[in-house]
Amino acid sequence: MTVVRLLDQDRPMLHFTLDGGPAEARQGDTVLTALLTLGTTVRTSEFGDGPRAGFCWMGACQDCFLLVDGVAARACGTLVAAGMSVVRR
Amino acid sequence: MSVVVVGAGPAGVRAVERLVNGGQRPAWIDEAPDGGGRVFQKPPPGFARRGAALYGEDAGRAHSLHAALEALKPRTDWRPGTLVWNLRPGPRLLDLQGDAGHSTLAYDQLILCTGAMDRVVPIPGWTQPGVTSLGAAQIALKTQGLAMGRRVALCGTGPLLLLLAWQLTKAGAAPALVLDSTPWATTLRAAPGLARNPLMALRGLGWLARLTVRTGAVPLRIEPGCTGLVWRDGRGEHRTEVDAVALGWGLKPETQLADLAGVPFAFDPLQRLWLPERDAAGRTAVPGVFLAGDGASVGGSVMAELGGARAALVVLGDTGAEAARLDRAIAREARFRTALERAYPYPHALAAAMPDDTLLCRCEAITAADLRASVAPDINRGKALTRVGMGRCQGRLCGPPAAEVLAAALGCDIAEVGRLRGQMPVKPVPMA
Numbered sequence: 350m351t352v353v354r355l356l357d358q359d360r361p362m363l364h365f366t367l368d369g370g371p372a373e374a375r376q377g378d379t380v381l382t383a384l385l386t387l388g389t390t391v392r393t394s395e396f397g398d399g400p401r402a403g404f405c406w407m408g409a410c411q412d413c414f415l416l417v418d419g420v421a422a423r424a425c426g427t428l429v430a431a432g433m434s435v436v437r438r
Numbered sequence: 439m440s441v442v443v444v445g446a447g448p449a450g451v452r453a454v455e456r457l458v459n460g461g462q463r464p465a466w467i468d469e470a471p472d473g474g475g476r477v478f479q480k481p482p483p484g485f486a487r488r489g490a491a492l493y494g495e496d497a498g499r500a501h502s503l504h505a506a507l508e509a510l511k512p513r514t515d516w517r518p519g520t521l522v523w524n525l526r527p528g529p530r531l532l533d534l535q536g537d538a539g540h541s542t543l544a545y546d547q548l549i550l551c552t553g554a555m556d557r558v559v560p561i562p563g564w565t566q567p568g569v570t571s572l573g574a575a576q577i578a579l580k581t582q583g584l585a586m587g588r589r590v591a592l593c594g595t596g597p598l599l600l601l602l603a604w605q606l607t608k609a610g611a612a613p614a615l616v617l618d619s620t621p622w623a624t625t626l627r628a629a630p631g632l633a634r635n636p637l638m639a640l641r642g643l644g645w646l647a648r649l650t651v652r653t654g655a656v657p658l659r660i661e662p663g664c665t666g667l668v669w670r671d672g673r674g675e676h677r678t679e680v681d682a683v684a685l686g687w688g689l690k691p692e693t694q695l696a697d698l699a700g701v702p703f704a705f706d707p708l709q710r711l712w713l714p715e716r717d718a719a720g721r722t723a724v725p726g727v728f729l730a731g732d733g734a735s736v737g738g739s740v741m742a743e744l745g746g747a748r749a750a751l752v753v754l755g756d757t758g759a760e761a762a763r764l765d766r767a768i769a770r771e772a773r774f775r776t777a778l779e780r781a782y783p784y785p786h787a788l789a790a791a792m793p794d795d796t797l798l799c800r801c802e803a804i805t806a807a808d809l810r811a812s813v814a815p816d817i818n819r820g821k822a823l824t825r826v827g828m829g830r831c832q833g834r835l836c837g838p839p840a841a842e843v844l845a846a847a848l849g850c851d852i853a854e855v856g857r858l859r860g861q862m863p864v865k866p867v868p869m870a
Contacts, residue, residue: 350664350681351681352578352584352585352682353584353586353587354583354584355579355583355584355585356487356609357481357485358583360484360485361484377481377484377485385567385584391567394803396802396803398565399566400566401565401567403574404569405571405574405835406571406573406574406578407476407574407577408470408865409555409692409831409834410571410831410834411829411865411866412800412830412831414830414866425574426470
């Protein structure tokens with residue numbers, strides 16, 4: 350999948366860490382936006398059916414959960430902050 | 439009297455507005471960091487688009503709602519970023535989780551304006567990255583300025599399908615394919631009812647005139663890697679190259695808190711959904727609990743504003759001229775809504791016939807075959823036996839299609855398999 354930055358993308362860059370490594374997003378990006386525009390996914394299904402990348406983008410489906418600064422969070426409802434630690438499962 | 443309003447979308451804002459005008463200072467809770475609901479959700483700080491660039495022909499209504507929201511925040515106990523994860527009807531308590539951790543909140547009167555989410559039909563491949571709901575694709579465009587791909591297929595039925603196709607086209611990212619499951623003849627039969635609301639009907643015709651929509655067309659499966667979509671219309675099977683797919687067959691209300699409150703539910707044969715019972719003013723059989731907006735029954739944002747205001751008047755004991763005016767407007771909107779449901783029905787036969795290997799329940803990765811083989815007498819037994827609907831989303835996505843699959847397997851009417859009961863926490867919460 351290739352999520353396309355289409356409109357309103359002239360925003361300052363932010364640095365955060367993804368699974369311990371350096372990563373970049375733009376101010377106002379959700380963690381979900383940041384991960385998908387980096388060309389990656391959110392988590393791996395614990396049932397062996399492959400990668401997942403969320404579905405509803407409104408906090409209902411619970412398919413985009415990961416760890417933000419050590420706490421379970423939904424990627425779709427969490428804005429990236431400078432220095433934030435995002436860890437995928 | 440302690441009044442609590444849950445939700446700050448169109449219904450919640452208009453409910454709180456009436457309460458404040460009536461001398462109340464309600465506690466006002468929204469799960470999102472700011473109000474507006476999904477329909478009038480604002481992008482985070484830093485985005486430049488405003489007005490019509492975000493809300494199109496509804497920009498005036500969005501502006502009015504946002505202005506009311508801002509004016510009301512200081513006149514209420516405003517608690518954004520707060521999830522109501524449990525409701526205890528005996529002691530009339532809400533369990534909350536916000537930035538400051540867990541807390542409880544007592545209520546005497548409670549107006550639930552909990553909104554709606556997409557209603558889906560699971561198809562093989564739908565759990566892959568690149569596949570989202572229609573609502574997700576719209577939120578991505580509106581609040582993040584994103585297109586889900588360069589070749590996006592939109593599949594479903596109803597106003598959101600057409601609106602999103604038009605919004606993407608206007609933004610320079612026209613969808614590669616738009617599949618409307620409803621045959622044109624079905625929509626046409628509902629035309630007299632739709633014409634009751636000429637403004638909305640003309641708006642829809644305007645989108646249609648500028649889009650290529652395949653009607654009576656349904657998605658069959660999404661290929662591995664989300665590289666192709668196989669679909670079917672009256673002329674046979676087709677394959678279209680895609681890099682993203684968005685699915686949505688109308689909306690369904692978020693009824694979990696009404697369920698925990700003990701509000702009785704009834705099966706609505708038109709929507710083929712179990713809905714919390716309430717009267718036109720939002721009263722339920724549970725004293726002190728009122729429902730308004732799409733969280734009670736999907737009626738759209740105009741209906742939500744009316745319903746929120748109307749429920750607040752009941753709480754205030756106001757039976758004056760405004761209540762009568764709202765009742766008339768609600769009845770008018772309800773007739774239009776009935777026509778819309780007839781024009782764009784949920785394709786229940788498609789759901790009932792989903793292939794055996796479809797991941798019906800995406801949380802627990804349970805296939806349609808698993809549920810069929812359970813021969814459970816009702817959907818809650820089906821949940822116990824197979825874990826369908828037992829995952830993190832609590833059956834929000836798989837509930838209605840699972841009922842279709844089970845009812846078809848048992849050869850009974852869908853109402854007979856019942857509905858998945860709500861459980862707390864209504865969403866996962868960190869307990870540490």
